[in-house]
Amino acid sequence: TVKVWDTRQKDSPVANMEPGEGETKRDCWTVALGHAFNDQDRCVCAGYDNGDIKLFDLRNMSLRWETNIKNGVCCVEFDRKDINMNKLVATSLEGKFHVFDMRTQHPTKGFSSVSEKVIDPGADG
Template identity: 85%
Template sequence: IPVYSVKGHKEIINSIDGVGGLGIGEGAPEIVTGSRDGTVKVWDPRQKDTPVANMEPVQGESKRDCWTVAFGNAYNQEERVVCAGYDNGDIKLFDLKTMSLRWETNIKNGVCSVEFDRKDINMNKLVATSLEGKFHVFDMRTQHPTKGFASVSEKAQKSTIWQVRHLPQNRDIFMTSGGAGSLHLWK
């Protein structure tokens, strides 16, 4: 039996991530969800029924399918960001402290997975994977006022890269999983 249930989105929920509590980031225990309805919502399990944050397209802006979400920058009680990746290649970084869009870019193909190298430190690296077999690594410590974060990209394989996960013991190592059944370990 669930502790509580809520109708969180109007359409399918594609992605979920959590942070806070028990030594995985500072601050409140929170869960973020991303949906086909174009919204990204942050939930605090102690506050039932309504999200504590709701990021959605502004009036007149087309709704894009949010495929992936990830928490990051949770190094103290106040700081926290959510990164969201969308079907059209958009990557958006939402600052939960200021409730604003901190940064956005487009990687030209649907974003299948995003992950920070660690959630509970100052932003360091962010990896985003895409439909066309490419991944992008963003240096989240180096942001140019107009060009955004420094990044490198790699065409890793011919098929979609569905997931990326960092090795908890060494955040310089991550693995990608591909649509053809392949796994690649990167450093």
């Protein structure tokens, strides 16, 4: 479950994203707010223990996009807030970082992306 709170409303969250009926509840490890360059658009991205990344549209409380990077998501982060949603970076337990181009959403394939494993300077080779 991902909840967004407004400190002026202490009794209940302003947004509550829960798994759908029959879906397994996963542990959310990280969140980032994005698409905040204007007053009309807001989204939150959540990374989960099983590698799921979910992008929620806060305007209509819907799941906009999801993918799985096959390992626990340690961090998600959007780029600059002063421009239209551009890039999303996610890092995982396996030492990989994934960069998603948020300008390229395809209806069935999602966003263009690239993944790289962090180089271990202590490793031989």
